[in-house]
Amino acid sequence: MLITGIRSKPVYAPLQPDLAGRYHVMVGHGVGAAPLARLLGELISAAPAALAHTRIWYVRDPASPQSNADAFRAAHVAELRTFDRVDPLLADLTAAMDQALMGTRLYVAGPESFMGLIMRIAHEFNLAGDEVRAEECGTMARRVHCIHCRAIIEGVRTNIVECGCKRWLVVRDHYSRRLAAYMGVMVDAEAPGERPDVKEVFL
Amino acid sequence: MNVAFKQDQVYRGDYTFRNSPTAIRRFPMPFPEDRYMYSVNIEPHMGGPEGSVIEFPIDCDEHYVEECRERAIVIDNDPLRIQALPHMMSAQWDTLELGMQSLSQSYPDKFTLTRNGRNWHWINRPLELDQKFIFGEPKSLPYEPLEYITRQLQGDWVIMDQRDNDLWVEGGMVTGPADWSMDFDMGMSFKEWHGPVPLGHEMGVFDRALKFLLNLRLNEPVRRYNWTMTVNANLDSSPHNYPDWGPDRATVTMDNVAKKLHLRTELQGLWRLPRSNGIVFMVRTYMLSLGDIATVPKWARRVHRVLRDLHPALVDYKGLTRHRPTAVAWLSQFDDGSPTTPGIAPE
């Protein structure tokens, strides 16, 4: 039972600077470096003074070669903090948001699973839709929440996936920001064993 | 076999659920005409014909006790079916007030509410409950207010916060859903949680519904109807336990479809809440087997035609694919092509 053509996944767009913002917080993962560098360039040409109020958090992804902070280093932003792992970035960003002021804009670039984690921090600080912009890049692999055993499966690239609870799940186009994951539902409950072929679709 | 065990088999296991002739006649048929498509079919929820499911704001019918028992079983197995985010406490109290006020006014022989300032005394005779508590003080109740009252209400209940020109599902008691998960949907906005519904977005149905609900006023509740079908009288058809009820879809045959397949109508009620300024959403489910539908000639013809001509996207979304052919084939014996009167009343 594969339900297709359903619209509830988040919509992302290429990052553009929000000149109405006073402080700019940019967060990137791996190949998110490229969109952030582009964003930075646009911000500098539109409002050079904004650099003094721009800060960047960036985590390298060892798996991707374009993953580097060189583009940012050249830009002389107010603060550039680089990490090798996601967790320390999350903690550091949270501490910074605790001191941040109204007028802040948040920009995120990276794979969706990373962005989901940043969005949860944004929600914790009551940042609304008009204060956050997100651009998806890198792997389209999905975080999947098994609706039956509630486990989270990371990095799902295929249309169906086997969960630790031994059920094969179809990944529905229904996304929870709270869980930062897509819903996975047992694919062959009605006809046990009848599964579609495994295909790589979220690459 | 002891009585308690028997009581647990109404909506599961042996499926001893049955509708009396009264329940059959008052069943809210969701099809006012011979074809079905979505609409923003919202209307004022301010009473209806005597004996009907809309006579009172919150309907308490012959299934009350067994449905409350079923709810308790579901929560026992999956406590996450009842949740509320911390900022929704005033909405919880608002819902408790609505439930107690409504039941005690509509069914004074069954329920009594006495208020003395913040000292409230609630008596629920069918469930043999006698509770004194302080309104606004969670510790004076055995459960948080939303759980306390919804354990005594039929239907699922969802509380929403209104902010940013949108509605957000941030609490609820959902033990009898038609294939959706409140746990998964917690925190979603109106259009997000309606995301999986096909066609509705393109039709602008959700835009108009949201605009209307944002202006929903105190003391002016509204209602609409939705429907699907269920194999066996299985109230709890949530995604969580889909592995349990999913296989039943493939067991429908011409021999058992009359008994097994149920039309499932949702009477949805929406109230503006006074202290939280939120909205509470009631999803009250009524089930009627195909066999019982066939006892009303007009309904047999109508349901046959609606199912036969249903838009394929709706067939898929409502999970009807496997058993619709059998249902249509079985119902066709009752359809001689004669016209049906508009509206849902039997002829």
Add this chain to the structure above:
Amino acid sequence: MSAGHADHADTIPVRVVAIDEVTPQIRRFTLEPIAGGELPAFSGGSHIIVVMRGAQRVYRNPYSLMSSPHDLGNYQISVLRVDPSRGGSAHMHEQVRVGSEIEIAHPVNLFALAKLARKHLLLAGGIGITPFMAQLHDLRAGNVPYELHYATRSPAHGAYCGLLSSTEPSCVSLYHDSNKHFIDIEGLLGRQPLGTHVYVCGPAGMITRVLDTAHALGWPDSHVHYEKFAAPPTGDAFDATLLRSGIEVHVQPDQSLLEAIEAAGVDAPYLCRGGVCGFCRTEVVSLDGELVHNDHFLSDEEKASGKVIMPCVSRAHCRKLVLDL
């Protein structure tokens, strides 16, 4: 889709049990239900429409509830006597007495506190203090930090200043124009932590200043809330035809289009009566002239199209105007 009741048939009959002269211009009215018992529960920031049947016309004025949401034995509202008045506030001050019986609609809240705010910043000017008075009861009971900054012309004009500074000394700051002590809007808005919501209620000029400053400092619209108490703007008289009822309506200079329609006996839909909620949106069937849009709801395109109007506050200069009512 049925839009529900146009007129609020279910008003609540209440009796004025007390009138207090709070300042020379402001009177506080205490209302109790004629049927006894309690009034409906409400959320802070709500207002009620008070329906007053005067000799010449029916007044329907919105007033914020300022009493505690936890004390439902009565409602309290404060009415500023506006000069020149279209009649509503003058009627309240002159004709309504202790013992008068009036009708009120159920509370409506278009100015609610944000439940996920990490801090609430309340900015009040003059009579704009009223919705905050009710909200303070909820804020005190919660654990989210808040500040109230309240500006009045002078201590003599400062309604409830004494009450506020004695119950909330650390959260309330008072300002008086007469002392040349003004709210430092830019300073305040420039130093609030993430997740702060700002709420402003007061004269139109103050609201505009706060909105403009907030925008300039990068505040998103979602975190800026305002409530206006402006009466519908006056203007030249004009005529309108209601297509469905065939009725001709003449709109006086000091009467809104909505009021004229109601005076003609037609129940047009309304909610806030202030041009912000969109509920009274009406299609224009034909127009020979131009519309004068005074609302804050329609988009620029909609306003330019000449095809839609908000009768509660907007008007027309026209030879002909036909509405889909």
